[in-house]
Amino acid sequence: xxxxxxITGATAGFGEACARSLAREGNRLVLSGRRIDRLERIQAELxxxxxxxILQLDVRDRNSVETKITSLPSPFNTIDVLINNAGLAxxxxxxxxxxxxxxxxxxxxxxxxxxxxxxxxxxxxxxRNRGHIVNLGSIAxxxxxxxxxxxxxxxxxxxxxxxxxxxxxxxxxxxxTVIEPGLARTEFSMVRFKGDQTKADAVYRGCKPLVAEDxxxxxxxxxxxxxxxxxxxxxxxxxxxxxxxxxxHKEPS
Ligand code: NDP
Ligand code: 8X3
Numbered sequence: 001x002x003x004x005x006x007i008t009g010a011t012a013g014f015g016e017a018c019a020r021s022l023a024r025e026g027n028r029l030v031l032s033g034r035r036i037d038r039l040e041r042i043q044a045e046l047x048x049x050x051x052x053x054i055l056q057l058d059v060r061d062r063n064s065v066e067t068k069i070t071s072l073p074s075p076f077n078t079i080d081v082l083i084n085n086a087g088l089a090x091x092x093x094x095x096x097x098x099x100x101x102x103x104x105x106x107x108x109x110x111x112x113x114x115x116x117x118x119x120x121x122x123x124x125x126x127x128r129n130r131g132h133i134v135n136l137g138s139i140a141x142x143x144x145x146x147x148x149x150x151x152x153x154x155x156x157x158x159x160x161x162x163x164x165x166x167x168x169x170x171x172x173x174x175x176x177t178v179i180e181p182g183l184a185r186t187e188f189s190m191v192r193f194k195g196d197q198t199k200a201d202a203v204y205r206g207c208k209p210l211v212a213e214d215x216x217x218x219x220x221x222x223x224x225x226x227x228x229x230x231x232x233x234x235x236x237x238x239x240x241x242x243x244x245x246x247x248x249h250k251e252p253s
Pocket of ligand 1: 011013014058085087088136180184185188
């Protein structure tokens with residue numbers, strides 16, 4: 001069945017891979033992100049397969065999100081599925097050396113941006129008694145790691161917000177899913193390390209991380225299950241990743 005699907009952060013990584021797979025499946029797409037050149041390139045490619053509307057959008061700009069999403073042209077204005085994917089990590093410094101501005105950017109994007117897009121689209125979904133919100137959390141929201149400080153905390157928000165949405169939406173047919181990937185090779189580390197290719201490459205060296213297409217396949221699956229089935233949480237890691245022991249600091253004897 002053709003659905004109208006809005007993806008935030010469709011210009012790279014998971015969002016772009018979702019756009020490609022959902023286009024192959026014959027849906028109608030609204031692709032958003034800040035980089036208009038990339039949106040235009042992806043639209044030119046994918047509109048051979050399905051209808052594609054592009055929306056230059058910074059999810060941190062509440063007014064712009066409200067205005068642009070509520071004035072989408074027909075038939076792109078009835079969103080069945082929202083993929084809340086736009087997000088980023090900045091830096092890997094310990095909290096006492098981290099940049100406060102970078103913390104704010106992560107909160108504004110990963111928490112407030114996701115919250116705004118969700119709120120704007122929820123009204124219509126509930127009125128139609130139909131819809132699905134798919135949020136991109138992270139294993140960083142569950143498992144702490146050094147330097148994960150605010151990034152991990154924003155993803156903990158995404159998980160609990162997703163669960164609380166389910167509680168509020170009980171009695172409607174609006175579904176909510178949070179997908180929590182581990183190590184995945186996208187532009188994520190290039191963004192985290194501000195374009196330092198050497199540092200970004202080191203994150204993935206010697207192992208086989210997830211790729212964006214792995215996450216896109218999971219997104220397609222959670223959307224495709226019958227409407228009476230709600231996948232609440234999907235936690236997924238590459239096989240090469242698992243938990244380590246708790247750390248114990250010991251003074252030299
Ligand atoms: P990428 O950096 O490859 O893609 C991030 C996307 O988010 C881009 O399309 C970017 O578009 C968009 N974006 C960033 N900031 C904004 C903004 N202010 N407004 C609108 N769009 C924005 O990263 P991933 O694909 O890896 O990440 C996607 C999501 O998955 C994120 O939420 C991330 O936290 C999460 N995640 C990633 C993991 C990984 O290891 N890769 C693991 C677990 C979760 P543009 O710059 O054009 O605006
Ligand atoms: C991205 C996964 O472990 O790099 O959310 O934080 S991790």
